[in-house]
Structure formats: C-alpha cells, structure tokens
Amino acid sequence: MHNNTIAELAEGLTNKTFSSEELTRHYLDRIKTLDGQFNSFITITGELALAQARRADARLANGDAAPLTGIPIAHKDIFCTDGVKTSCGSKMLDNFIPPYNAKVIEQFNQAGAVILGKTNMDEFAMGSSNESSFYGAVKNPWDTRCVPGGSSGGSAAAVAALLAPAATGTDTGGSIRQPAALCGLTGLKPTYGRVSRYGMIAFASSLDQGGPMTRSAEDAALMLNVMAAFDPRDSTCIDQAVPDYSATLNDKLDGLRIGLPREYFGDGLDPEIEQAIQAAIKEFEAMGATVKEVSLPHTELSVPCYYIVAPSEASANLSRFDGVRYGYRCENPKDLQDLYTRTRAEGFGDEVKRRILVGSYALSAGYYDAYYRKAMQLRRMIKNDFMACFDEVDVIMGPTTPNPAFGLGEKTNDPVTMYLEDIYTIAVNLAGLPGMSIPAGMTGGKPVGLQLIGNYFSEARLLNIGHRYQQATDWHQQIAAAAGGEK
Amino acid sequence: MQWETVIGLEVHVQLATKSKIFSGASTTFGAAPNTQACAIDLAMPGTLPVVNEQALRYAIMFGLAINAEINQRSVFDRKNYFYPDLPKGYQTTQLDHPIVGPGVVEIPLSDGSHKSVRIHHAHLEEDAGKSLHDDFHGMSGIDLNRAGTPLIEIVSEPDMRNAEEAIAFAKKLHAIVTSLGISDGEMAQGSMRFDVNVSVRPKGQNEYGTRTETKNLNSFRFMEKAIALEVARQIDLIEDGGSVKQETRLYNGDTGEARSMRSKEEANDYRYFPCPDLLPVEIDDAVIQELRDNLPELPDAKAARFIARYGLSDYDAELLSSDRATAEYYETVVKACDDSKLAANWVSGELSARLNADETSIAHSPVTAPQLAGLIVRIKDNTISGKIAKQVFEAMWNREGDADTIIESKGLKQMSDSGELEAIVDQVLADNPDVVEQYRAADDKKRKKLLGGFMGPIMKATKGQANPGMVNQILVKKLNT
Structure with missing residues (x-):
C-alpha cells in the first residue's frame, strides 16, 4: 500500500480494497518500525489517527467521502493541532498543547483525512538541513548520512521513506521546495495568501506559506484542493476563488513559454544538477514548449535581503515566547529579567538566537534605514524582476538547489554557506510567488529538484506542467532503498 | 524672572467597541481577571490579528470632529518591548502613517475667549493588560482582560501655556469623544488617560525648554496637580542653577508626589517596523462621507443650540454640552419639566456638585433625569419651595424614592393654607x-x-x-x- 500515491490509495478506499483503518495501521506500523533511522516524526498520533480512520470509514460507507477522506497525512509540527503537542521543533514549545487547530488542520479534518503525526522540523522553521531541531536531526532516506533539507525536513523524509503518503510543509525561503528536491518529492509553495496562516506558528509573517509535499504533482493538486481556502482570521489571506487543481492537470503544454534565468545557471551550481535540469528542459521542448533565457538581476541580493527581512520579522514574532503564559519557563526565576533571560537562553537553540539577534539589530534605531528599509526596497526590485520575466514567459524554470543533499554536520558551523543553499528559492518568497520543486534526475544516488516558478495564483498551471512532466518521466517514482521499495 | 509654561498632551482614549481591536473578545469593564482574553489576546502561537472595523470608524469620526485630514492609507506598526502584560512582546500601534492627520480643537478660556490647540495626529493602537502586584506571594498577577482594547492616542502640539488651558483641552476632548459616542469617557475606569509634556522657558524666549513627560494621569484634578508640581520643580531646578533632564515621570495621586521613571538614556529602543500580519488600512471616500454625514452633534454646535433654544447663558450651555451623557440628561429633564432654566440650574448646580463630591459620573447618578424633572415640577407648582427641594433632592440621592413619595412620606408639602x-x-x-x-x-x-x-x-x-x-x-x- 505504501508505494501508492494518494490518488491510488483513494481508489483503494473507494473500491473497499482496504479500509482507512487498515491503511492507517499500516502506516503507523511502518513509522514504528522504520522511523528510528530517519527521526522524521516528533509526535505520532496513533489513537487520534485510528479514531479519525474509523470515522473516515463510516463516511466512505455512507458515500459522503471527499477525495482525501481516509487518507493518512503527516503534518509539520508548525501547524497547531487541538489537543496534540505542537512544538515547532523547539524546547520552548516542548510542553505546548494548543487548544485550537490551524486552519490547514481544520481543512484536512473537514476533508476526512487522517492525522498520522507531527513531523520534525528545524527549530521555528529556521534552517535548511533540519539539524536545528530540538528533537535531533532528520536523516535523508536516500542516504542517511545526509540531511533531508529543511526546514520541512521531517515531512520530506517521512514521505520519501513512505511513512506517509503525503505531508504538509511550510516555506519561508525554500522550506518546502528544498527538502522536496533533496528527498525526491514534489513540493509546492503556493502564492502568498493562498493558504491561511492561522494556527501556523509564525517565523516570518510576510514570507511564510503552507503547502503540500507529495510523491506526485497529481497528489499535490489533491492536497492543495484541501489546503487552499479563504480564511477571514488571516488578514493576509486572499479571498479568491479556489480552482479545482486536479481538473487541469492534463492540459497540453503546447506553446508554453519557459524562461531560464541566467543567474540560476552560473557559478556554484553542481554540474550534474545543471545537466539534469537541461535534460528536463529538453523534455518540455519535446512536449511543445519554447525556451528562452531571461534575467533575474537581483538574485544574488535576494539572500542578504531575506536575511534582513525574515530575522526582523522573526525577532518580533518570537517575543511572545517569554515564559509567562505557556511553553518553557526557566526554573526558579529570581525576578522578571531573570525569567526572560534564562527562559529564552535555555528555550531557544543557537540558530534561532542568531536570527533574533540579527533581526533586532537590523530594526534598531540608527540601523533601520540602512538595513530594513533597504531590504524592503530591494524586495520590490526582486518582485519587479519576476514581473518583467512574466511579460515574456509563462513559467520560470531552474534548479531548486545548487547542490544535492549534503552531509550531516557539514555546514552547521558555517551559516552563510548554509544560507546560500536557498539562493534559488528565497526570491520566490520575497516576491510572494508560487514555486514548485519536482524530481528531475539523480546525482550520485541522490535526487535532483527542478524548480518551477509561476505568476501569482498560477498553481494550477504549475501543477499541470509538473504532472505532464511526470507522465513523460519516472524520476518521481524512484524510491529510496531505505524506504524498502516493495509493494 | 518671568517663566512661561509650555504644555503638550498625549491622550489615550479607549474606544467603545464591543470587541477588541484585533480579536473578538469582549471589552466590557470589570469582569473577573482573564475571562475576557481569547487565544489572540494571549498571543498563543499561530494566532493572528484582524482589525476591528468599528475601531477604524470611530477613529475616523474623531478625525472628522476635529476637522483633521483622514489618512486614507494608514499602517499598523509593531512597537517591541518585553513586559508581562504585553503578551506578544510588541504593541501594535501606528507610527509613520496614523489614521488621523493634523486637526484643531477649540478650547474655552475663563476670560470668555477661545483658543485653538493644534492636534499633531491621532493613531490607533491596542491597550496592554494589567499587572497586579499584591496578593500573589511575591509574584505578580497578570490580567489580560484589557489587553487589545482599542485606543486612539491623540497627540497635541505644545500649544498650551498653563494648567487651565491643559484642563480645558482635556475636557474638550472628553466632550468630543463622548458626544461622538466613540468612548464612554469613564475616567475612573481608565477610559481616558493623559500623558503631559511640560517644559518652561523665560518669557519671551522662542526656543522650547527641555521637556518631561508625566504619564498616565487619569483625572483632570491629578492632571492639574501634576502640572503645577512639575512646573514648580522645573523652575526651582533652573533657578538653582541646574537644568531639566528629559525624562519620563510618574505622578502618584495618593501621595501627590511625582518621581522620575526613566531618563532619556534609559528609554527603550522600540525597533518599530510595519506589522506584517496586517495589511495597510485603505479607507474609501464613501466611508468617510458616510461617517461625515452621520456625525452626531458636536459639543460646540450643541452649546449654540442650547443657547438659542433654551435661552441658557454661555456658561451653562458650555457646561451642559460638555459631554453627551450630561447633555442627554439635561434635555430629558427639560422635556419632562418644561422649564429649561430651572433644569439648567439643577443639573449644573445641585446635581453636578453632588456628582463631584461623590466622584461619580452622570451615567451613574442615583437621581435619574425623570426623577429630577419630577422634583422640578413640584417646585414649579408650588408644592415645595426651592429650599425644601434641596432636602428632597438629598433624599432622592440616597435612593429613598422619587420626589412625590419623599414629599409625601416626610410631610414636606408646602403650607399654602x-x-x-x-x-x-x-x-x-x-x-x-x-x-x-x-x-x-x-x-x-x-x-x-x-x-x-x-x-x-x-x-x-x-x-x-x-x-x-x-x-x-x-x-x-x-x-x-
């Protein structure tokens, strides 16, 4: 069963080949047996999952099932789950059990999906390797000596190891697309405002966006059909009709205009990844697409821009973790100052502290104009770069990451090198555009990700392009040996 | 040397919305601690703010009432500082793009003349919770009921030259916001709080002296005392060869003393930046026009109407139009007793004195407007004399019943045989x-x-x-x- 996509599993449920309870037990067993080597889950919600599965089976029996009814899903531990610990990968929230669901969780509950558990992640989604988690590093199923990427590394590893048919992730600077690329998955970051952020613990509010991590574009469409919804509780959520993302998957690609940004193919790109991307482009040309070079001149500046904007917002967003109302509190604080200082010193990890400090610095009196204001100006220029491209092309393609999965511990002592892993993904968040990574080759036994960037609200087109590619290729069907490829 | 005082005010006015500025929790005063704080007010992880539209409308109404520019695009900013009654670790406020731009407030002076006080701007922000420092075994208690209550902060230019002007300004603002119905104006409950910026300079000098800010005064009386105290302190300092340091001060109403809270050097760096959870507020012309068309009668217009219609003196008209509750009370009395002069005398005389003495507001007056009218009717028909009426009023104040009942039971009927x-x-x-x-x-x-x-x-x-x-x-x- 675990080799199947959501679409195939849904068919099995409808045809009564197996029940949701059986399916759920199967995945829970796999998690129990196999996750020791990957560490992809922080919390396994066995009882909740089985209860939801039985309800789903009732719905299936009654014939009022939705496409995801009975499908087990893993959720990044950044989405608040009513009655289930939501840690955000941090000691700070190790004891935090929210009394409410994130909008995304509500949507899945309404669809009748099953919550398998909460996946590991970089602490407060700050990281590109899943090594900053309080719950330990996650290992890449393709090579357990390597990182799965981050920050949605637990979700990526869980799906790649076939411990869940699909998972949710969040993407602030590449946190869905980069781990999807490193683990051979399809990962979609929707347009900013497409998916509600309510109940999704904020890292950088103007950049964060939830999205699906799946084994195919078809599955990603099924997931996004559930996740995308207007939510009046999130003022940045955009009230725009949600199309049926599955309906247009098979549209033809004739005349599709593809842009290749020259800045995405320069120094620093692994040559084998470049070859894989070029091969994928050839595939699209064979399907009737035209290709032209475009330019995103501020690409190089997107990393410093991001590392002003994101930490600035984070420095304020994380102020609420003060030991006063919930979460970690240091023992025996002697006064208020001590309560704050020790709670935050003990509750946050190094990467989180680093970013809070960077953000506080960038916003401080006398530096605001030089850093934050400049970064905001740059952000507009980065957006304008994309807009200029979309005058000429329908979709921008390039590598998702400059390198394949790197070794555990390899970049932890060099934050800037780590930050540069996100060079191709970060600008998409700064512009608020949708971006998707799909598997497009292998290098040294590790997956390569092709990134597709579209104009605002072009998710349906991106999924269509990804699906057509996946109809013509089988990179997305490759399975990591550690996942046990047998049916 | 002759000294001139320069005063500017920052006034926090709680808006009378049903729910908070960014959440659906109730704003009713006086509930048990933390029973009116929802997940958003508690800054639970993942929760997000949504602006209360009524708060925007109230702020715009204030702007229209003082002939201010309404900024059709305003921005909420985060003001970062740690304090236990500030759950998010930042206050959501407006810094560079407030909703209300420059305006003017006319204030009456005791010599019968008027003065214009310029308003620099007014912005929307959220109130913090309350820290309670007693009865917690060496710990502090936090009550977040007030956290997220909508406020407008009205910032004046330094246009006032003495405490009298500052009080007149404060009272006029009180009259405006209560007439508009955008605030209950209950000073004792903190619905209006004043930060007073004071400096002194030798008479004739153009440059301002160094100012201090005395924060959180919640009555006109405290404001008057705090200003007098601060002016005297600054003049003494300078005359003794010292200089005024820019600082924030706290006035203690119980002891009548003030102390320095923090100096300029100790001031926080609030690291303001635009709140990414809230989009800039865009206001349509149509909304502004609709609010303008439906603006309630303002104190100045009301006073003019009272003079024309009820034949009141300037003084009585000013006093009786000074807040909506008083004006409504007065007009109810007039309607029921059909004697605008007697009604004015009683409302601005006996009733007002009694309210002041008991430190209560007209909204909580034990003598209702119909009851007072009932008393006046008995004066008019000679059932009782004006002197006896005071006795009856006292009994009514003590909730012994309405005028007729008291006159009857106490046998106070005028002897006319x-x-x-x-x-x-x-x-x-x-x-x-x-x-x-x-x-x-x-x-x-x-x-x-x-x-x-x-x-x-x-x-x-x-x-x-x-x-x-x-x-x-x-x-x-x-x-x-």
Whole structure:
C-alpha cells in the first residue's frame, strides 16, 4: 500500500480494497518500525489517527467521502493541532498543547483525512538541513548520512521513506521546495495568501506559506484542493476563488513559454544538477514548449535581503515566547529579567538566537534605514524582476538547489554557506510567488529538484506542467532503498 | 524672572467597541481577571490579528470632529518591548502613517475667549493588560482582560501655556469623544488617560525648554496637580542653577508626589517596523462621507443650540454640552419639566456638585433625569419651595424614592393654607411689636429688609414648609393695615 500515491490509495478506499483503518495501521506500523533511522516524526498520533480512520470509514460507507477522506497525512509540527503537542521543533514549545487547530488542520479534518503525526522540523522553521531541531536531526532516506533539507525536513523524509503518503510543509525561503528536491518529492509553495496562516506558528509573517509535499504533482493538486481556502482570521489571506487543481492537470503544454534565468545557471551550481535540469528542459521542448533565457538581476541580493527581512520579522514574532503564559519557563526565576533571560537562553537553540539577534539589530534605531528599509526596497526590485520575466514567459524554470543533499554536520558551523543553499528559492518568497520543486534526475544516488516558478495564483498551471512532466518521466517514482521499495 | 509654561498632551482614549481591536473578545469593564482574553489576546502561537472595523470608524469620526485630514492609507506598526502584560512582546500601534492627520480643537478660556490647540495626529493602537502586584506571594498577577482594547492616542502640539488651558483641552476632548459616542469617557475606569509634556522657558524666549513627560494621569484634578508640581520643580531646578533632564515621570495621586521613571538614556529602543500580519488600512471616500454625514452633534454646535433654544447663558450651555451623557440628561429633564432654566440650574448646580463630591459620573447618578424633572415640577407648582427641594433632592440621592413619595412620606408639602399661615403670621407679629413699629415708620427700602426679618421666625415655626410667596402677601397685607 505504501508505494501508492494518494490518488491510488483513494481508489483503494473507494473500491473497499482496504479500509482507512487498515491503511492507517499500516502506516503507523511502518513509522514504528522504520522511523528510528530517519527521526522524521516528533509526535505520532496513533489513537487520534485510528479514531479519525474509523470515522473516515463510516463516511466512505455512507458515500459522503471527499477525495482525501481516509487518507493518512503527516503534518509539520508548525501547524497547531487541538489537543496534540505542537512544538515547532523547539524546547520552548516542548510542553505546548494548543487548544485550537490551524486552519490547514481544520481543512484536512473537514476533508476526512487522517492525522498520522507531527513531523520534525528545524527549530521555528529556521534552517535548511533540519539539524536545528530540538528533537535531533532528520536523516535523508536516500542516504542517511545526509540531511533531508529543511526546514520541512521531517515531512520530506517521512514521505520519501513512505511513512506517509503525503505531508504538509511550510516555506519561508525554500522550506518546502528544498527538502522536496533533496528527498525526491514534489513540493509546492503556493502564492502568498493562498493558504491561511492561522494556527501556523509564525517565523516570518510576510514570507511564510503552507503547502503540500507529495510523491506526485497529481497528489499535490489533491492536497492543495484541501489546503487552499479563504480564511477571514488571516488578514493576509486572499479571498479568491479556489480552482479545482486536479481538473487541469492534463492540459497540453503546447506553446508554453519557459524562461531560464541566467543567474540560476552560473557559478556554484553542481554540474550534474545543471545537466539534469537541461535534460528536463529538453523534455518540455519535446512536449511543445519554447525556451528562452531571461534575467533575474537581483538574485544574488535576494539572500542578504531575506536575511534582513525574515530575522526582523522573526525577532518580533518570537517575543511572545517569554515564559509567562505557556511553553518553557526557566526554573526558579529570581525576578522578571531573570525569567526572560534564562527562559529564552535555555528555550531557544543557537540558530534561532542568531536570527533574533540579527533581526533586532537590523530594526534598531540608527540601523533601520540602512538595513530594513533597504531590504524592503530591494524586495520590490526582486518582485519587479519576476514581473518583467512574466511579460515574456509563462513559467520560470531552474534548479531548486545548487547542490544535492549534503552531509550531516557539514555546514552547521558555517551559516552563510548554509544560507546560500536557498539562493534559488528565497526570491520566490520575497516576491510572494508560487514555486514548485519536482524530481528531475539523480546525482550520485541522490535526487535532483527542478524548480518551477509561476505568476501569482498560477498553481494550477504549475501543477499541470509538473504532472505532464511526470507522465513523460519516472524520476518521481524512484524510491529510496531505505524506504524498502516493495509493494 | 518671568517663566512661561509650555504644555503638550498625549491622550489615550479607549474606544467603545464591543470587541477588541484585533480579536473578538469582549471589552466590557470589570469582569473577573482573564475571562475576557481569547487565544489572540494571549498571543498563543499561530494566532493572528484582524482589525476591528468599528475601531477604524470611530477613529475616523474623531478625525472628522476635529476637522483633521483622514489618512486614507494608514499602517499598523509593531512597537517591541518585553513586559508581562504585553503578551506578544510588541504593541501594535501606528507610527509613520496614523489614521488621523493634523486637526484643531477649540478650547474655552475663563476670560470668555477661545483658543485653538493644534492636534499633531491621532493613531490607533491596542491597550496592554494589567499587572497586579499584591496578593500573589511575591509574584505578580497578570490580567489580560484589557489587553487589545482599542485606543486612539491623540497627540497635541505644545500649544498650551498653563494648567487651565491643559484642563480645558482635556475636557474638550472628553466632550468630543463622548458626544461622538466613540468612548464612554469613564475616567475612573481608565477610559481616558493623559500623558503631559511640560517644559518652561523665560518669557519671551522662542526656543522650547527641555521637556518631561508625566504619564498616565487619569483625572483632570491629578492632571492639574501634576502640572503645577512639575512646573514648580522645573523652575526651582533652573533657578538653582541646574537644568531639566528629559525624562519620563510618574505622578502618584495618593501621595501627590511625582518621581522620575526613566531618563532619556534609559528609554527603550522600540525597533518599530510595519506589522506584517496586517495589511495597510485603505479607507474609501464613501466611508468617510458616510461617517461625515452621520456625525452626531458636536459639543460646540450643541452649546449654540442650547443657547438659542433654551435661552441658557454661555456658561451653562458650555457646561451642559460638555459631554453627551450630561447633555442627554439635561434635555430629558427639560422635556419632562418644561422649564429649561430651572433644569439648567439643577443639573449644573445641585446635581453636578453632588456628582463631584461623590466622584461619580452622570451615567451613574442615583437621581435619574425623570426623577429630577419630577422634583422640578413640584417646585414649579408650588408644592415645595426651592429650599425644601434641596432636602428632597438629598433624599432622592440616597435612593429613598422619587420626589412625590419623599414629599409625601416626610410631610414636606408646602403650607399654602391661608388661614393656617395667617395665624402663624399673627403670632409672629404679636411676638415682635417693636419691629412692627419700626416697619410702619420706615421707608420702602427699609421696609423690604424688615419684611425679610419676619421670614426667619415664620419659616422656623413651619419647619420651612410655609409658601414664601403667600407669607409675603399676608405679611404685607397685615402690616399695611
């Protein structure tokens, strides 16, 4: 069963080949047996999952099932789950059990999906390797000596190891697309405002966006059909009709205009990844697409821009973790100052502290104009770069990451090198555009990700392009040996 | 040396919305601690703010009332600092793009003239919770009921030159916001709080002196005292060869003393930046026009109407239009008793004095407007005299019932039986034959005075219940025969 996509599993449920309870037990067993080597889950919600599965089976029996009814899903531990610990990968929230669901969780509950558990992640989604988690590093199923990427590394590893048919992730600077690329998955970051952020613990509010991590574009469409919804509780959520993302998957690609940004193919790109991307482009040309070079001149500046904007917002967003109302509190604080200082010193990890400090610095009196204001100006220029491209092309393609999965511990002592892993993904968040990574080759036994960037609200087109590619290729069907490829 | 005081005010006004500025929790005052704080007010992880549209409308109404520019695009910013009653670790406020731009408030001065005080801007922000420092075994308690209550902060230019002007300005703002119905104006509950910026300079000097800010004064009286104290302190400092340091000060209403809270050097760096969870607020022309068209009567217009319609003096009109509750009370009384002058005298006199003495507001007056009207009707129809009426009012204040009940039960009805009164007058005249003699020998002017002399013993004999008009008539008749 675990080799199947959501679409195939849904068919099995409808045809009564197996029940949701059986399916759920199967995945829970796999998690129990196999996750020791990957560490992809922080919390396994066995009882909740089985209860939801039985309800789903009732719905299936009654014939009022939705496409995801009975499908087990893993959720990044950044989405608040009513009655289930939501840690955000941090000691700070190790004891935090929210009394409410994130909008995304509500949507899945309404669809009748099953919550398998909460996946590991970089602490407060700050990281590109899943090594900053309080719950330990996650290992890449393709090579357990390597990182799965981050920050949605637990979700990526869980799906790649076939411990869940699909998972949710969040993407602030590449946190869905980069781990999807490193683990051979399809990962979609929707347009900013497409998916509600309510109940999704904020890292950088103007950049964060939830999205699906799946084994195919078809599955990603099924997931996004559930996740995308207007939510009046999130003022940045955009009230725009949600199309049926599955309906247009098979549209033809004739005349599709593809842009290749020259800045995405320069120094620093692994040559084998470049070859894989070029091969994928050839595939699209064979399907009737035209290709032209475009330019995103501020690409190089997107990393410093991001590392002003994101930490600035984070420095304020994380102020609420003060030991006063919930979460970690240091023992025996002697006064208020001590309560704050020790709670935050003990509750946050190094990467989180680093970013809070960077953000506080960038916003401080006398530096605001030089850093934050400049970064905001740059952000507009980065957006304008994309807009200029979309005058000429329908979709921008390039590598998702400059390198394949790197070794555990390899970049932890060099934050800037780590930050540069996100060079191709970060600008998409700064512009608020949708971006998707799909598997497009292998290098040294590790997956390569092709990134597709579209104009605002072009998710349906991106999924269509990804699906057509996946109809013509089988990179997305490759399975990591550690996942046990047998049916 | 002659010193001139320069005063600017920052006024926080709680808006009378049903729910908070960024959440659906109730804003009702006085609930048990933390029973009116939802997940958003508690800054639970993942929760997000949504702006209360009514708060925006109220802020715009204030702007329109002071003829200010309404900024059709305003931005909420985060003001970062740690404090336990500030759950998010930042206050959401407006810094560079406030909703209300420059405007003007006219204030009346005691010499009958008026003065314009310029408003720099007014912005929207959220209130913090409350820290409670007693009864927690060495810990502090936090009550977040108030956290997220919508405020407008009104910032004046330094246009006031003494405490009287500052108080007049504060009272005028109170009148405006209560007339608009955008705030309940309950000072005792913190609905209006004043930060007073004070500096002094030698008379004739153009540059301002160094200012201090005395924070969180919640009554006109405290404001007056705090200003007097601070002006005296600054002048003493300078005259002793020292200089004023820019600082924030706290005034203690109980001790009547003030102390420095923090110096400029100790001031926080609030690291303001635009709140990414809230989009800039865009206001349509249509919304502004609709609010303008439906703006309630403002205090100045109301005062003018009171003068024209009810024949009130400037003073009474100003006083009775000073806040919506008072104006409504007054007009209810007038309607029920049909005597605008008597109604004005009672509302601005006895009632107002009693409210002040008990430190309560007209909204909580134990004597309702219909009750006061009932009392005035009895004065008008001569059932009781004005003097007895004060006695009845006192009983009404003590919730002993309405005027008729009290007059009846206490037997305060005016004595208007001419036979009874004649007997009493005869007795008093018989007891004072020499005065009667004097009266008869005196001229008109002196007679009037002597006539008054008989009133005392007659009132005493009737426990004040004699109808003074009738007594007068009887006296004149008897003395002139």
